[in-house]
Structures are given as structure tokens and as C-alpha cells.
Amino acid sequence: MFIQLLISGIAVGVIYGLIAMGMVLIFRTVGIMNFAQGDFLMFGGYFAYTFNQMFGLNIVISLILAALCMGVIGVIFMRTSYWALRKAQAKAIIVSAMGASIVLREGARHIWGAIPLTLDRVKEGSVVLAGATIQWQYVAIIGIALLMMLLVYFLLEKTFIGNIMQATAQDQYMSSLVGIPVVVSIGLTFALSAVITGICGGLLAPIFFLNNTMGTMAGSKAFAAIVIGGFGSVPGAIIGGLIVGLVEQFGGAYISSTYQLALIYIVLIVFLMFRPKGLFQEKIQEKA
Amino acid sequence: MNVLGNTEKNPKLVLSDVCKNFGGVVAARDINLEIFGGEVVGLIGPNGAGKTTLINLITGVYKVDKGKIYFKGKDITAQATYQRAIQGIGRTFQHPHLLDRCDIWTNIIMGSDMAARKKHGNKVDLDKVLPELLECAGLQAIYLDDPMSKLSYGQQKLLEVVRVLLSQPDILLLDEPAAGLNNRETQYVSDLIRYAVKHDIGVLLIEHSMELVMSICDRITVLNFGHQITTGLPEEVQNNTEVIEAYLGGGLADAED
Amino acid sequence: MLARKKRNTPVIVITAFLILLIAVVPQFTSTYTVRILSVALINYLCVLSVYVLLGLCGQNSFAQAGFWGIGAYIAGNILTKTFGGSLTAFVAAVCGTAFLAFILGFAFFRLRQYYFTFASIGLMTILNVLFINWVDFSGGALGMKEIPTFQLFGFSADSETSKLYVVFAVCLVATFLILLLFHSSLGRSFMAIRDNEMAADSMGINSLLTKSIAFAISGALCGAAGAMWASVSGYLSYQSFTYNQSTIYLVMIMIGGTGSPIGALIGTAAITILQEGFRSLQDYMQLIYGIGVIILMIFQPEGIWGGGKILYERFRKHREKSKVSAV
Numbered sequence A: 001m002f003i004q005l006l007i008s009g010i011a012v013g014v015i016y017g018l019i020a021m022g023m024v025l026i027f028r029t030v031g032i033m034n035f036a037q038g039d040f041l042m043f044g045g046y047f048a049y050t051f052n053q054m055f056g057l058n059i060v061i062s063l064i065l066a067a068l069c070m071g072v073i074g075v076i077f078m079r080t081s082y083w084a085l086r087k088a089q090a091k092a093i094i095v096s097a098m099g100a101s102i103v104l105r106e107g108a109r110h111i112w113g114a115i116p117l118t119l120d121r122v123k124e125g126s127v128v129l130a131g132a133t134i135q136w137q138y139v140a141i142i143g144i145a146l147l148m149m150l151l152v153y154f155l156l157e158k159t160f161i162g163n164i165m166q167a168t169a170q171d172q173y174m175s176s177l178v179g180i181p182v183v184v185s186i187g188l189t190f191a192l193s194a195v196i197t198g199i200c201g202g203l204l205a206p207i208f209f210l211n212n213t214m215g216t217m218a219g220s221k222a223f224a225a226i227v228i229g230g231f232g233s234v235p236g237a238i239i240g241g242l243i244v245g246l247v248e249q250f251g252g253a254y255i256s257s258t259y260q261l262a263l264i265y266i267v268l269i270v271f272l273m274f275r276p277k278g279l280f281q282e283k284i285q286e287k288a
Numbered sequence B: 001m002n003v004l005g006n007t008e009k010n011p012k013l014v015l016s017d018v019c020k021n022f023g024g025v026v027a028a029r030d031i032n033l034e035i036f037g038g039e040v041v042g043l044i045g046p047n048g049a050g051k052t053t054l055i056n057l058i059t060g061v062y063k064v065d066k067g068k069i070y071f072k073g074k075d076i077t078a079q080a081t082y083q084r085a086i087q088g089i090g091r092t093f094q095h096p097h098l099l100d101r102c103d104i105w106t107n108i109i110m111g112s113d114m115a116a117r118k119k120h121g122n123k124v125d126l127d128k129v130l131p132e133l134l135e136c137a138g139l140q141a142i143y144l145d146d147p148m149s150k151l152s153y154g155q156q157k158l159l160e161v162v163r164v165l166l167s168q169p170d171i172l173l174l175d176e177p178a179a180g181l182n183n184r185e186t187q188y189v190s191d192l193i194r195y196a197v198k199h200d201i202g203v204l205l206i207e208h209s210m211e212l213v214m215s216i217c218d219r220i221t222v223l224n225f226g227h228q229i230t231t232g233l234p235e236e237v238q239n240n241t242e243v244i245e246a247y248l249g250g251g252l253a254d255a256e257d
Numbered sequence C: 001m002l003a004r005k006k007r008n009t010p011v012i013v014i015t016a017f018l019i020l021l022i023a024v025v026p027q028f029t030s031t032y033t034v035r036i037l038s039v040a041l042i043n044y045l046c047v048l049s050v051y052v053l054l055g056l057c058g059q060n061s062f063a064q065a066g067f068w069g070i071g072a073y074i075a076g077n078i079l080t081k082t083f084g085g086s087l088t089a090f091v092a093a094v095c096g097t098a099f100l101a102f103i104l105g106f107a108f109f110r111l112r113q114y115y116f117t118f119a120s121i122g123l124m125t126i127l128n129v130l131f132i133n134w135v136d137f138s139g140g141a142l143g144m145k146e147i148p149t150f151q152l153f154g155f156s157a158d159s160e161t162s163k164l165y166v167v168f169a170v171c172l173v174a175t176f177l178i179l180l181l182f183h184s185s186l187g188r189s190f191m192a193i194r195d196n197e198m199a200a201d202s203m204g205i206n207s208l209l210t211k212s213i214a215f216a217i218s219g220a221l222c223g224a225a226g227a228m229w230a231s232v233s234g235y236l237s238y239q240s241f242t243y244n245q246s247t248i249y250l251v252m253i254m255i256g257g258t259g260s261p262i263g264a265l266i267g268t269a270a271i272t273i274l275q276e277g278f279r280s281l282q283d284y285m286q287l288i289y290g291i292g293v294i295i296l297m298i299f300q301p302e303g304i305w306g307g308g309k310i311l312y313e314r315f316r317k318h319r320e321k322s323k324v325s326a327v
Helices: A002-030 A037-054 A059-085 A090-112 A136-158 A160-170 A172-177 A182-208 A214-229 A234-255 A260-274 B051-059 B081-087 B104-117 B126-136 B153-166 B183-198 B210-216 B234-239 B241-249 B252-256 C009-028 C031-056 C064-080 C086-108 C113-133 C160-182 C185-195 C197-202 C207-233 C243-256 C261-277 C279-299 C303-326
Strands: A126-129 A132-135 B013-022 B025-035 B040-044 B066-071 B089-091 B171-175 B202-206 B219-224 B227-232
Touching: A002 A037, A002 A132, A002 A136, A002 A160, A002 A182, A002 A214, A002 A234, A037 A059, A037 A090, A037 A182, A037 A214, A059 A090, A059 A182, A059 C279, A090 A214, A090 C243, A090 C279, A126 A136, A132 A136, A136 A160, A136 A182, A160 A172, A160 A182, A172 A182, A182 A214, A214 A234, A214 A260, A214 C113, A214 C243, A234 A260, A260 C086, A260 C113, B013 B051, B025 B051, B025 B202, B025 B227, B040 B051, B040 B210, B051 B081, B051 B089, B051 B171, B051 B202, B081 B089, B081 B104, B081 C197, B089 B153, B104 B126, B104 B153, B104 C185, B126 B153, B126 B183, B153 B171, B153 B183, B183 B202, B183 B210, B202 B210, B210 B234, B219 B234, B219 B241, B227 B234, B227 B241, B234 B241, C009 C031, C009 C160, C009 C261, C031 C064, C031 C160, C031 C185, C031 C207, C031 C243, C031 C261, C064 C086, C064 C113, C064 C207, C064 C243, C086 C113, C086 C207, C113 C243, C160 C185, C160 C207, C160 C261, C185 C197, C185 C207, C197 C207, C243 C261, C243 C279, C243 C303, C261 C279, C261 C303
Parallel strands: B040 B202, B040 B219, B089 B171, B171 B202
Antiparallel strands: A126 A132, B013 B025, B013 B066, B219 B227
């Protein structure tokens, strides 16, 4: 039981962590929390469903194709509900992201319907580990998530495109002075963020079912992960996601399943009371 | 003991052996300072000498590492910024911190709001005090209903001084009030400082414009790398070899901007 | 020079217009329309609470629907279990919610900006889970049924029209109080915190206490809205008091404009009209709503009222200029 919960907690946790990482990438670049990130998850899941169930492709290929589609969605999202508003106050951008979230949710309902759907697992069946039965899907999630983290790390740290994105995140004006096309760079960041989150949707769908409101719940848990990890910190987001996933699984099993959801936020709020800036707080001092 | 020799009065603000480090950087080392009501103390030094940090230590934006701060005979070292402000430590900022989404009237009235927040504060007679203050600041022609963006940078800085004077402070900390101002506006700054002196307010003035500092200050303290080089009358400071060295060593050009 | 023009004309005009509207409409329309108006006014109270918190104090909270629910359940409990009359229920809902918000504010406002916003999302979720599971307080998943309507001094708000009048009266009083707040020293300290917390600090404003007071005032408004909702609808379900409802309030105030209570009113009216007017398009309503929000934010990030004001100022300037050139 314990090992089962541990594995499922880690698997769900890395998913939350990856969604949170997608948000953090956007936050670091444009300073705005993306309130539609959860809906990227849902959309990615539906794309994977389309390729996997409707076109009958292999699940791994479907995930890759879904990722490509999500990249396009990310760019469209950035162009419509961020770029046009970049000079407005943050709350206007938040509200426009909420509008986009409604559009994505309702759009998905019109395209794919409101009935919960499912798709193939990466590997069917389960494995027995130290006396506990563990579904292969959980193992696959952890593996793919680790792979994605490595790829993102490699992309951001070792490639030219990644350097451009990092430079834009640090100082947009300066980047534009040295000839970086800021709009392209921000577009790439949104696309990368949508891709990461979209693949998570495809991985999570066989466990939780796909429906058009799945994004809200997952998105709010990713928020919790970010807050626990500390804003703007990528490792913080992953660790925060793991904490949320483990609390969810263990709390639901050992404490109370009715208050499972509340438990996450109670942990979050108590945590914030003692460490108001998260685990990996960034040191920014207000200048007088 | 103090330089002016007015021992019959108690100093309003006393800094005793105040220290502050940021990591390995010394921002303040054993600073001792007294400010009496109705006098102007100048605080000069090259850039990065720790002048603004000292104001932030006095107002409580930063906590001191070591040493004590006394205000009107009371130890305020542990108090929060707003508590110190209510007791009568008023300040302005290097770049004006105004409420940029409110109109000018609201910005000004914040000062008298604060006077009302004090325990023994007398109510400010706005109709009498405000025109006088605005005249000192050369702002008598502005429309109070206008948004803040209508004012020039210099006018905004002057308005900030007006606001803090309306709050009837005992000590006024001015952080480069004349930086970025033209000659006429600098004249208004010294008018406002004279207004403060007339009302028995002790002024701590950080300023790079030597003309203004030398003309208005009763005493001058020189800082360099967080160390207090000297404190004395303007003439003494002007001829102090250590001070000249600090400025030349730290770059005279820096001090002029 | 010191005399300032007080520009209260729009408020007076709009109030007069609304009084007229509320007085006339019930005579000519169905009870359904009257019900919609009541619900819109209750929403307006909640949006007003967002105005106080976000528009005046600059703090973004997603827990407003939760406070609305607390107010509703407090009033509902008192009315159904007959602990007291309508007035007791109303006062208890307002004070209870305000008190809770004040206490929570002290804990939550140690967090800044985004951290506070996310803690408020957490609070909203916790409250919603409580509403579902705390059967004694909320009736659980079945909800709370058969809540009696308001009765005061022998007057009983039985018909939809009389309910509307009660809600409208509460809205008028609340708006008036908020306008007073806007012109008070407390209101100015809210705005100081919104615009520049460091300046507020140096003006002797205790920001933790002041923000908590703002939270309490917004809680009181939500509590009042909750008490009204309990009596108007007669049935409370946990499904009303959700995070999504909170986001709707935020959208409403942003569409109207965060600068004044008029913005709250316009935003509420716009969304209500949109929802009712496009009811025939049921299936596509939400989609249109989402697209509308994005488009409005792109072209008018200050909201309808804020944008209108900017246009008016430009028009005035233009006219003054042409006057000068004519001379």
C-alpha cells in the first residue's frame, strides 16, 4: 500500500510539477501567472485522444503529434491574449487569460463533447515491486517526465534558442537592443510551456479520464505547487508538484478522502505562514 | 554634547553606534548622529557611501545589525516603519513615491491624514497651511483635481516634500530633494527646508549639490564606504583633508551628478 | 484654489435612473425578469466587494464567492432554525462574514501579491469542500431548502417585486457607504497601499491592519449579498459558491472598470445582459462570453467606465484646444 501510494504520488506529483514548470517559464519571461495553463493540459489530452483513438495511431506518436499541435496553440494563445495586452496592467492580462480559458474549455466541449473519454496507456498492465502492484502507466509517467525535464534543461541551457529565451526572460529591453526578436522569443516560451503541459494531459488522461473541465482542477494544484516551490524557480516548481502529489495521495488514503482537496490547500496555507516566499525564494529586495 | 552648543535642548533623533552590513559590504559602521529640532544636518559622501541606507535604517526599512536609534528620548530600534512614521519621522525618496493613480489632492491630503493618525497630533488647518506650503514649493498654480501625470518630475519631488511637511513631522529626512531639479526648483527646495526649520523640524539632508548643502546646513556629516569620516561645521568640512581625499579618491565626478 | 469640484454628477444621475428603473420595471415585466434583476443586484454587491479589495486596495482575492456562501449559510441557518428574525439573520451574516474575513486577513496578508492571491484560491477551495461536507452547517450536497423570506416590522417580502425592493435598498445603502469610504482617510490609505506600499509605510499606514480592514469590508458586502441570496432564492446549494463564481466577479469588475462603483454596476449589468440576451444561443453562450472578455481586455483594459472616462477627457481637451485656437 505504502509503495503503491508513493509511486502514484510521485507520478501525479511530477505531472503537477511539469504543469507548474510550464507556468514558471511563462512567469519568468513575462511576469504574469497564466490562468489558462490547466486548459493547455486538457487540450493536449484531447489532441492525443484524436490521434490515438480517432486516427488509431500509436500512443507515443500521438503524444508527439499532440505536442506539435500544442506548440501552435501556445503561439496562438500568446498572440491573442498576451501580446496585444502586454502594456496593460497585470490584472487585465489575468482576466484575458481567464477569457481564453473559457474559450478553450467551451471549444473543447464543442469539438469533442462533454462525455469523459480515455485513451491508450503507454504500456498496459502492471508490475509487482516489493510486494506492491504498480501500474506501468505510473512508471511510464515518471520516466517520460524525467526525460522531458532533461530535454527542457538541455534546450534552455545548451542551445542557442534556449539562450535567447533566457535572455528575454531576464531583460526584454536589453534583448531587443542586442537584436533578439522579443516577440519570437516570447512566442517560443509560450509554445514550450504549452507543449510540456499538453504532453502531461496525454499522460494523465488514461488515469483520470478526459473531460473539458479537468484543467481547472489540475491547474489549481499546479498553482499550489508553484507557491510551495517559490515563484520563478523551476526546481521549486517540480519539488512543489511532488509535495502536492504526495500529500494528495497519502492524505486521501490515510486521513480523509472527502477532505482530500482541502488538505492540499491547508498544507499550502500552513506552509506559507511559516515560509511566506516558498522553498526556493528568489532574493529580490525592494529598493527605496 | 553638540557642535552648536545648545545643550539646553535635547536632540530629537540620536543614532548611537549604528552598524549595517549587506553580505560582506559595509553599509554603515558605527554611525553616531544627533539631530536637534530646527537645525539642518547635511549628509554627504560619494555614491555608494551608505547615505540612503542610513535613511532606510532610521525609518526602519532595514533593521540595524548593531547599535540603537533613539527618537525623542525613546528607543525605536525595534519598531516597524509605520510606527516610526506615526511618531514623527517623515521622509522623502530619491525617486518620488507618489500615488500615481490618484489625483494631486489625494496625494497631498495623505499628509494631513497622517497628522491625524498621530497620538497627540493637532489637526492641520489645511486652508491656512496648504497655500503657504504650496507657495514655498512654487506649486500655487497647479490644479488639485489633475492626475499626478500632469506634474513634471521636479514638481513631483517638491510635492512629496509638501506632503511630508503637512504631516507635521519632528524629523524630516530628505533623500536628494534637488537631484534632477533646475535652479529655480532647487531654490524652492531650500525655501521648503527653511519652512521646516521655522517650524522646529530637524532636517537630515542628503544632497550632491554642494551649493545647496553649504548654504543651508548647520552641520555636515561625511560618509565614505559606510564610515563616518567627520562631522562638523560646513567650513571645517570643506577644509578637511580626509574629506577631500575621499571625494577625489572615490571620484569627484561621481559626487557631482 | 483649494475649493475642488466634486464630480458626483454621474453617481447621482445613475442612482436616479436606477430608482426609476427599479420602480417601473416590475409593473410591466414578468416575475422572471424581476428575479433576474434581483440576482443581478446581489451579484453587484459581490462585485462591489471586489471593487473595495481590488479597485481600492489593489489586492486580488478569489475567495469572494466563499464569503458570499458563508453569509448565505449563516442567514439560512438562522432563518430556517428560527434562531432569530430577518434583521438578526442579516446582521449576523454581515458581521460574521466580516469578522471571519478580518481574522483571515491578518493571517493571509502576511503574504504579498501573487502569494496572497493563491492563498485565497486555496481558501476558496477549502470553503467549498466545507460546504459540501459540513452537513450540519450547509445541508451538505443536498443543500439547504425552504428558507423563509425576509420579514421586517410586519412587512413580508413574499412577491418577487418586494424582494427586489429589499435587495435594491441594501445595494443603495452599501453603495452610499462605499462612496463615503472612498472620500475618507481610510479609503485613501487603501489607495496608498494599492499605488505604493512603501510610500504608505512612510506615511504611517499599518499595511497589515489596513488590508485586513479592506478584507473585512469586502467580507461584509459579500455577507450582505449572501443574506439577500438566501432569502431571494430560498434554496442554497454548494454549487453556487465556487471558484468559478469568484472569477466571474473579477471578470465583471474588469469589464466595468476598477476605478469606481459605477464600473462594478456596469460590469454586472453587461454580463447579465449578455447572459440573458444570448440565452437562445445557449450552447455557444459561454464561448461568446470568453471571446468577448478577451476582445474587451485587448481594446479596453481599463473597462467600459474607465475607457469611457478616458475618451471623455480627450474630447474635453480637444474642445478646450479648439476654443483656444478660435480665440
